Amino acid sequence: MTIQAVMFDFSGTLFRLEQNSSWLSELTTPDGAPLDVEAQTELMRRMTAPTGQVVELSAEYQYAWENRDLDPALHRKIYLEVLRKSDIADPRQAEALYDRLIDPAEWTPYPDTEAAIKDTAAKGVKVGVLSNIAFDIRPAFAMRGLTEFIDAFLLSFEEGFIKPQPQVFQLLMDKLGVAPENTLMVGDSEEADGGAKALGCEFALVDPLPTTERPDGLLTALRSYGVV
Template sequence: MTAMPVTTVLFDFAWTLFARDPERWVANAAASIDRTVAAGEAHRIAGDYAALLRETATDPAHITRDLDPRVWDRAIRSVLEQIPGVDQALASALHETHAEAIEPYADTAATLSALHDGGVRIGVVSNVGWDIRKCFARHGLDGYVDAFVLSYEVGFVKPDPRIWGTALEALHAAPGQTLMVGDHPAGDGGSVSAGIPALILPMVDSPARKRGFEHVLRLAQIPS
């Protein structure tokens, strides 16, 4: 039996297509409040932040966070303040600088370009309380994305299958010809409940590194 061709790829946003550079994010935030950061602290703080978000992704309070930008702002500051060594002032500075510190992984641009040139439709499905489109625009990647499906705009949060239903409708895609790519087994892997196969990639903390998108291109039968 021949597998159906992949016509659409859905990507998660944070820690899938983009990530914060630990040194740039934490060091710049600390500098903005005249705070020094000890060696290794930037990576620890960024790592603790990522772990906290992943651990609480399906908590009711954090689902609410992903549906309302006002709740998002308060909730993210609260998460940051749970990290050892991060007080209220540093938490606020980290929150205020988080968008500017987000960068694409080393193979994000080439992957999106290859999929786009190969006729594959691209969607971004993210649990988020702010408009991530500006990150794509800042790096000239917005033109590759055919649809942004953001939880706070559509009213559904992964792993609710309705968020993927919304994505399929926006992209005029069939679930059996769609691939979901993410980093969170419970959240992104929930696409299978909507009939969409999922590729869950291991965590990569630095955007300077490649994300492993050769697997995506191979599944989409796009030359890498």
């Protein structure tokens, strides 16, 4: 087996939406009290969890949850509801927090993201980014000078498929011009990203820890498959 292409997940893999005290500290509960650290941490988990439903929902919002990464309007609708159900009662606070969630400039790369992408490309291995997402993440790479090292992006809301549907992995492999047996998928979700295994791809799981706690998870995964 020779790895000819690596497909990277985005959230929790290459980048992470970090808990930022400068704007979470502005949030208040319905009685006007500030959110404590535990509540802030739980809120960020709910806003970034790759799989699994984070709050109970009515039928209307259940549909939005299941299709959130296919339609930006549904994505906004469901996450504003998640915030409301997480005791962020002020609509202005919820809107402001949501806008930060979908701002690529707010996302933090892992310490080895740049090296993982550049070193993979330097070995002549194709690089793809595959994300269940409802907003354009390309600016996060462009502002760090990484776009030129990525051969293809595939974003669920642009294609109409989400991981672990096999079509989404196949679409990116077609863009990269590689076969499944020569492809490695790197991601933080066994359920979503691990779906690539059904097509015959290799899969490396990384832990979506805070960026300060995972200095070399990507490079370790790539080395285990002889990519870098």
